[in-house]
Amino acid sequence: MVTRHKERELELDDKRYVWHPFTQMKDYVQERPLLIERGEGSFLWDIYGNKYLDGISSLWVTVHGHHREEIDQAIIDQVKRVSHSTLLGLSHPPAVELARKLVEITPMGLNKVFYSDSGSTAVEIALKIAFQYWLQKSNGSSSKTKFISLTNAYHGDTVGAVSVGGIDLFHEIYHPLLFESIKGESPYCYRCVFGKTHPSCNLECLGQVKEVVEQNHSQTAALIIEPMVQGAAGMLVSPPGYLKGIRKLCTRYDVLMIADEVAVGFGRTGKMFACEHEDVEPDILTLGKGITGGYLPLAATMATDEIYNAFLGKYDEFKTFLHGHTYTGNPLACTAALASLDIFDNDRTVVRLREKIDFLRTGLERFRDLENVGDIRQKGFMVGIELVSDRDSKEPFPPGEKIGVKVIMEARRRGVIIRPLGDVIVLMPSLSIGLEDLDELLNVTFDSIRLVTES
Numbered sequence: 501m502v503t504r505h506k507e508r509e510l511e512l513d514d515k516r517y518v519w520h521p522f523t524q525m526k527d528y529v530q531e532r533p534l535l536i537e538r539g540e541g542s543f544l545w546d547i548y549g550n551k552y553l554d555g556i557s558s559l560w561v562t563v564h565g566h567h568r569e570e571i572d573q574a575i576i577d578q579v580k581r582v583s584h585s586t587l588l589g590l591s592h593p594p595a596v597e598l599a600r601k602l603v604e605i606t607p608m609g610l611n612k613v614f615y616s617d618s619g620s621t622a623v624e625i626a627l628k629i630a631f632q633y634w635l636q637k638s639n640g641s642s643s644k645t646k647f648i649s650l651t652n653a654y655h656g657d658t659v660g661a662v663s664v665g666g667i668d669l670f671h672e673i674y675h676p677l678l679f680e681s682i683k684g685e686s687p688y689c690y691r692c693v694f695g696k697t698h699p700s701c702n703l704e705c706l707g708q709v710k711e712v713v714e715q716n717h718s719q720t721a722a723l724i725i726e727p728m729v730q731g732a733a734g735m736l737v738s739p740p741g742y743l744k745g746i747r748k749l750c751t752r753y754d755v756l757m758i759a760d761e762v763a764v765g766f767g768r769t770g771k772m773f774a775c776e777h778e779d780v781e782p783d784i785l786t787l788g789k790g791i792t793g794g795y796l797p798l799a800a801t802m803a804t805d806e807i808y809n810a811f812l813g814k815y816d817e818f819k820t821f822l823h824g825h826t827y828t829g830n831p832l833a834c835t836a837a838l839a840s841l842d843i844f845d846n847d848r849t850v851v852r853l854r855e856k857i858d859f860l861r862t863g864l865e866r867f868r869d870l871e872n873v874g875d876i877r878q879k880g881f882m883v884g885i886e887l888v889s890d891r892d893s894k895e896p897f898p899p900g901e902k903i904g905v906k907v908i909m910e911a912r913r914r915g916v917i918i919r920p921l922g923d924v925i926v927l928m929p930s931l932s933i934g935l936e937d938l939d940e941l942l943n944v945t946f947d948s949i950r951l952v953t954e955s
Contacts, residue, residue, distance in 0.1 A: 539566025555918040562794030574839035587829040594834035610802040615829035619762030619788035620656025622799035630722035637810040648723040650686035654732035684709035690875040717753035724758040727774035731763040734924035735884025744778040766790035770880030793840030798833035863942040872953035883927040910948040
């Protein structure tokens, strides 16, 4: 517990010493910082004892809510055994048990698990595995060294992950550092680059990707995609058939498919994994964020036996995958992940989520009455509310007006923590949230948007 005389000192030291991610610090130091001290269920408390509804699951990770007893106890028990032991040439029970469980619950064929620490590293590993696979596989091709990714894509912040990104705001400044990737068109139905309307569009965006794959497959190692929802782009939801179409293209043209489920995995879209919506089985799958229930950093990159076998050989053939992290497969993190997966089973989390998804969908309908709400996108428990200055023209607000920031700050004053992606207001509460609290999240968000945009 923070003592009262320390509160102001903490706030000053936060501004003095901490460089916050994705935060313009010139603005940040002008505001009073919010320092979170504890959490319980869907709520957080700051150092003054003020209570807030966590509307973004502490950045999309807290699946079962804060301070979940089963995960707490599992970590405590593991601490009493060992807190860390390397996976470089050794192993430990939590890593083995979690790998077996992940293989059981993910799409068929993904039988090998490579651990890391974050979604970005999981993607880096996926890219390196795909690249090396083609060089080493029997009858492989040394020319298949490039990657196809999508416009509006976000796969993390490390250099490889940024290279396959597609959001200029996040990625363009680093262009001189990056390797070149080939871009296919992602579905952004609200702002369709082809000027079409779904479903009469016949998925022209997928047709454009088909052309890209046809022209470049001989030099392409893999295509990487965020299945069903492009999260950081503003919760862009794929129309039916797009994901399945990508899988068919990859199979037809002998290109590996990497499914980046870091954000969309573990129940977020209404199924345990987003690929399940269209019965897609990727060649490589990346997992992160909610894998430990929001407790500890952990990620996983999963691959098929076919891919794994290309890395087997005699020591002096140097086929080994020479990649790893100090905390790869940390026992505490793996234990937390196992406890989280047990909760999914015991609470029937995904099944019980259906009622909440319907409740959320119904509750979002009235947002369409707000004149500055241009589009509402929802897939399961992932929601993006796009704000515009003019609904008819879809004209965005000038960035300098910081409308999204103003909305989330108004919500904070009303006891709700949410975070925007530009002027897209994101709602992504924990899967365990109750209907009453979900209603409060909707009400506060609605009132905050109305106050900011209509004032």
